[in-house]
Amino acid sequence: MNAPDILEDAERHCSKTGVRLTPLRRRVLELVARANAPVKAYDLLSQIDRANASAKPPTVYRALDFLIDAGLVHRVEALNAFVACPQAGHGHAAVLYICEACTKVTEVQGARPGQEHKPRSFTVKRSVIEHYGRCANCQ
Numbered sequence: 001m002n003a004p005d006i007l008e009d010a011e012r013h014c015s016k017t018g019v020r021l022t023p024l025r026r027r028v029l030e031l032v033a034r035a036n037a038p039v040k041a042y043d044l045l046s047q048i049d050r051a052n053a054s055a056k057p058p059t060v061y062r063a064l065d066f067l068i069d070a071g072l073v074h075r076v077e078a079l080n081a082f083v084a085c086p087q088a089g090h091g092h093a094a095v096l097y098i099c100e101a102c103t104k105v106t107e108v109q110g111a112r113p114g115q116e117h118k119p120r121s122f123t124v125k126r127s128v129i130e131h132y133g134r135c136a137n138c139q
């Protein structure tokens, strides 16, 4: 999925769920969606217009948190980096396949891993399952 499609999808998802995709949130999502590999927060910061007073690091981190909570961006925990979700707000665990050679991340939809072991009174807010190996190009 390319960046314009991801942004269009995100806008549709936000208006449907009544959350606001502010210009900064949109810009952060765009930068994550345009990258071919998981993006680090400091890479985002360096690409955001520093002249813009509203784009100070804490606001950029808050924009990222918003995007993660809204299900538009996933954090690749082991890399401490971010990828755009190809299916905005799918509401289930993200299953990521991460190539150790080129760091290409492929997200697979439709799985609900871990639910059967969930403690009864525990509410899951977000889940990310990460698989590491080699992509087709790097085998």
Ligand SMILES: [Zn+2]
Binding pocket: 071, 074, 085, 086, 087, 090, 094, 107
């Ligand atoms: Zn996803």
Ligand SMILES: [Zn+2]
Binding pocket: 099, 100, 101, 102, 103, 104, 134, 135, 136, 137, 138
């Ligand atoms: Zn690879």
